[in-house]
Amino acid sequence: xxxxxxxxAALSLLAATAASAxxxxxxxxxLADDALENDRVAWDFVEGITTEVGPRQAGTExxxxxxxxxxxxxxxxxxxxxxxxxxxxxxWVRGEERAEIVGTFAQPMKITALGNSASTGAAGLTAEVxxxxxxxxxxxxxxxxxxxxxxxxxxxxxxxxDGSGYxxxxxxxxxxxxxxxxKGAVATVIRSIGTENHRTPHTGxxxxxxxxxxxxxxxxxNPDADNLERMFARGKPIRMKLTLTPxxxxxxxxxxxxxxxxxxDPKLPxxxxxCHLDSWDLGTGAIDDASGCGIIAAAxxxxxxxxxxxxxxxxxxxxxxxxxxxxxxxxxxxHRGEAIHAGIxxxxxxxxxxxxxSNFTQSAPALYxxxxxxxxxxxxxxxxxxxxxxADLNLARESKSAILDLQQDxxxxxxxxxxxxxxxxxxxxxxxxxxxxxxxxxxxxxxxEADAITPGA
Amino acid sequence: xxxxxxxxAALSLLAATAASAxxxxxxxxxLADDALENDRVAWDFVEGITTEVGPRQAGTExxxxxxxxxxxxxxxxxxxxxxxxxxxxxxWVRGEERAEIVGTFAQPMKITALGNSASTGAAGLTAEVxxxxxxxxxxxxxxxxxxxxxxxxxxxxxxxxDGSGYxxxxxxxxxxxxxxxxKGAVATVIRSIGTENHRTPHTGxxxxxxxxxxxxxxxxxNPDADNLERMFARGKPIRMKLTLTPxxxxxxxxxxxxxxxxxxDPKLPxxxxxCHLDSWDLGTGAIDDASGCGIIAAAxxxxxxxxxxxxxxxxxxxxxxxxxxxxxxxxxxxHRGEAIHAGIxxxxxxxxxxxxxSNFTQSAPALYxxxxxxxxxxxxxxxxxxxxxxADLNLARESKSAILDLQQDxxxxxxxxxxxxxxxxxxxxxxxxxxxxxxxxxxxxxxxEADAITPGA
Numbered sequence: 001x002x003x004x005x006x007x008x009a010a011l012s013l014l015a016a017t018a019a020s021a022x023x024x025x026x027x028x029x030x031l032a033d034d035a036l037e038n039d040r041v042a043w044d045f046v047e048g049i050t051t052e053v054g055p056r057q058a059g060t061e062x063x064x065x066x067x068x069x070x071x072x073x074x075x076x077x078x079x080x081x082x083x084x085x086x087x088x089x090x091x092w093v094r095g096e097e098r099a100e101i102v103g104t105f106a107q108p109m110k111i112t113a114l115g116n117s118a119s120t121g122a123a124g125l126t127a128e129v130x131x132x133x134x135x136x137x138x139x140x141x142x143x144x145x146x147x148x149x150x151x152x153x154x155x156x157x158x159x160x161x162d163g164s165g166y167x168x169x170x171x172x173x174x175x176x177x178x179x180x181x182x183k184g185a186v187a188t189v190i191r192s193i194g195t196e197n198h199r200t201p202h203t204g205x206x207x208x209x210x211x212x213x214x215x216x217x218x219x220x221x222n223p224d225a226d227n228l229e230r231m232f233a234r235g236k237p238i239r240m241k242l243t244l245t246p247x248x249x250x251x252x253x254x255x256x257x258x259x260x261x262x263x264x265d266p267k268l269p270x271x272x273x274x275c276h277l278d279s280w281d282l283g284t285g286a287i288d289d290a291s292g293c294g295i296i297a298a299a300x301x302x303x304x305x306x307x308x309x310x311x312x313x314x315x316x317x318x319x320x321x322x323x324x325x326x327x328x329x330x331x332x333x334x335h336r337g338e339a340i341h342a343g344i345x346x347x348x349x350x351x352x353x354x355x356x357x358s359n360f361t362q363s364a365p366a367l368y369x370x371x372x373x374x375x376x377x378x379x380x381x382x383x384x385x386x387x388x389x390x391a392d393l394n395l396a397r398e399s400k401s402a403i404l405d406l407q408q409d410x411x412x413x414x415x416x417x418x419x420x421x422x423x424x425x426x427x428x429x430x431x432x433x434x435x436x437x438x439x440x441x442x443x444x445x446x447x448x449e450a451d452a453i454t455p456g457a
Numbered sequence: 458x459x460x461x462x463x464x465x466a467a468l469s470l471l472a473a474t475a476a477s478a479x480x481x482x483x484x485x486x487x488l489a490d491d492a493l494e495n496d497r498v499a500w501d502f503v504e505g506i507t508t509e510v511g512p513r514q515a516g517t518e519x520x521x522x523x524x525x526x527x528x529x530x531x532x533x534x535x536x537x538x539x540x541x542x543x544x545x546x547x548x549w550v551r552g553e554e555r556a557e558i559v560g561t562f563a564q565p566m567k568i569t570a571l572g573n574s575a576s577t578g579a580a581g582l583t584a585e586v587x588x589x590x591x592x593x594x595x596x597x598x599x600x601x602x603x604x605x606x607x608x609x610x611x612x613x614x615x616x617x618x619d620g621s622g623y624x625x626x627x628x629x630x631x632x633x634x635x636x637x638x639x640k641g642a643v644a645t646v647i648r649s650i651g652t653e654n655h656r657t658p659h660t661g662x663x664x665x666x667x668x669x670x671x672x673x674x675x676x677x678x679n680p681d682a683d684n685l686e687r688m689f690a691r692g693k694p695i696r697m698k699l700t701l702t703p704x705x706x707x708x709x710x711x712x713x714x715x716x717x718x719x720x721x722d723p724k725l726p727x728x729x730x731x732c733h734l735d736s737w738d739l740g741t742g743a744i745d746d747a748s749g750c751g752i753i754a755a756a757x758x759x760x761x762x763x764x765x766x767x768x769x770x771x772x773x774x775x776x777x778x779x780x781x782x783x784x785x786x787x788x789x790x791x792h793r794g795e796a797i798h799a800g801i802x803x804x805x806x807x808x809x810x811x812x813x814x815s816n817f818t819q820s821a822p823a824l825y826x827x828x829x830x831x832x833x834x835x836x837x838x839x840x841x842x843x844x845x846x847x848a849d850l851n852l853a854r855e856s857k858s859a860i861l862d863l864q865q866d867x868x869x870x871x872x873x874x875x876x877x878x879x880x881x882x883x884x885x886x887x888x889x890x891x892x893x894x895x896x897x898x899x900x901x902x903x904x905x906e907a908d909a910i911t912p913g914a
Contacts, residue, residue, distance in 0.1 A: 051562065053562075053564070101511075105510075106511075106522075199876075223880040223881070227881070
């Protein structure tokens, strides 16, 4: 609520300047500019939920506390229609996690289990490690060649502004354990899908293919993966003891939190703006994705300070994104058939927006160009990239709606992604406000656009 | 041994240039310059021991493996008189460590036990937290006022090039738990004595005063300490469950590793160059203090490539520095009465040397100025600071010998100090070589100085 006071103060000052008791509402441009300089709403959300709730793992009581917190915060900030839309999900939780080299070069290593990892049992398992410098090397390994071994996939990732490095390195996490298991591996450890060199391994989900029995699977920190590579360079067999005791706890309750700024014509398809409320359990989910929720809520609140928008702005704080888009799928199922004017998600940290992508750049060029022109002053470039939308926009994708991506600078994102280091101190308040400014501008234009948008790249 | 090849190659090239089969030995200046550009010995040591041994906690079997490794390495690198000088010590080892806020703002925090911490028992202890922004605030707390509470000392540290920030913030760790216990606290948690914002808490020893019963004591990571401060800013009572199960395992074996480059006159008092071989258990002890041992050994080996020095250069790879200078004290006791020409230690990471301090700057100005002039080309400044020597130079201090401090840039040091992040990747090979160059120059001059040095500030 800190922002409330500064907003009031700003309005008071304007009122005094104009020597009028009832100044006209601020223009969208003024609101967006004000957000860039003065927004406190986004920070208030991120600071609040990371301090008062902390980690919010999908399907757990911590996620439920996160929903309760968000509902209270949205109501206190004047949003309409605030409610939880519940659904059921399958939940996996972390247990103990330890890795150590035994025998030659004996020493402990930092590891974290990947989502959906099987358990080694409390006694752990010990096996020789088979080293694969890249994912392609694992692909090339003969069938059965990993029998009885722990696969180590050391595919490394470099920072990229557009996050494309995740596509390059991600398969090692997403499907590496399944592939190794299909060739006989008893477990898999990967180099963290991350771009820093701290002893804070990166978790994240892994998926076992149909017919492949899940094995234990974990990520080593980058310095530990470096160390393991150096051990292999010495040409001796390396053995690891791995203890990972996660468990599948079965079906639990989760839910999406929804809210809105009601438009002048609530019957028109709304602008759907999304983020996700759950986080991995290791950090407090500040950049992934409390920042996204703070940004979209702050932008909606900024817009609400001006003239009421034509269309409703619908907020979706999705649940359980990290463990399989449970919230996105549940929302799409619950709202199937409802038209969406346009969908946008914020789920790539809190650093500045640098590029505007849409899926109507060619099919609705006048609107795209109007948007691009409106955000140029924030340092946002136009592009020909086709927006595909964030993970929680299943409904917009299924309904073939207009979608935008307000691309954030991802250079630092994978330093922190899915690690214990995803904490409030990593959020740059200046860049966070730039996000709110751009979102205010873009969502404000879309919510006042009377014509439907026809996507078409 | 990688360095061996490059050294040979360099010598071959020089031989070819001089069109002579037996070139004269390189001058000390040439050796130091060559070390700056080409030394691989220091890196070979640090890379080797961190990869093949890893953490080397004082008094444990891991430290013993470190000694064995160092003995083998020193012999392979041509040092004379390589041996272990054993001693007994009291050993403390880490157990489980967990902290969580319970009740209001419930969430886990990252903690590590401080050396000499008592155990909470496996069941942990839960108590209200009393917040002290600084050490002075704890000093001001009335007697008995902490009865039944966990003290939280949030005294924070800023980076300083000369490491003086450690003196400013260190007391919170060194004596904070004892002070809090004397006022009734059941346990103490401190903000990590560190200058970064990662979820990797900084361990280190704490000391309980005579008559104060030790309590559990741990350090929270800086982001967790920030979070706890934000919780207190909300004005509600905060409760923490703390589980720390370290144990004092009693008397165990440890030892110093010694070696030398024998001088032309072995009866003259030697130059004593020191580092410590043990490390805290959380990282692999790359900067604290494998780098120091690598630097001093590399410098001695560089000097040995030239004319044999007048005086013996004595290497002390001390044991058990981190948990109470056991090795330094044992060495001083074992060698009491042996004169030392001069003592120097490297124990402040691997970043560049920027200042030359001695305890004979006023009393032997010609020598000091000769040394200062000789290292100016490496970017090392003269100073009027009085050197007091590293922790492992007890013998030099007790014998009132000449002491030098080759001050390293400490700006980054406390980002890594006593954390899991003290790993090889943090060592900058270029700055490591600068250390070897400066050490080669300084130790080479001292070892060829016939006159005794009279300290006197």
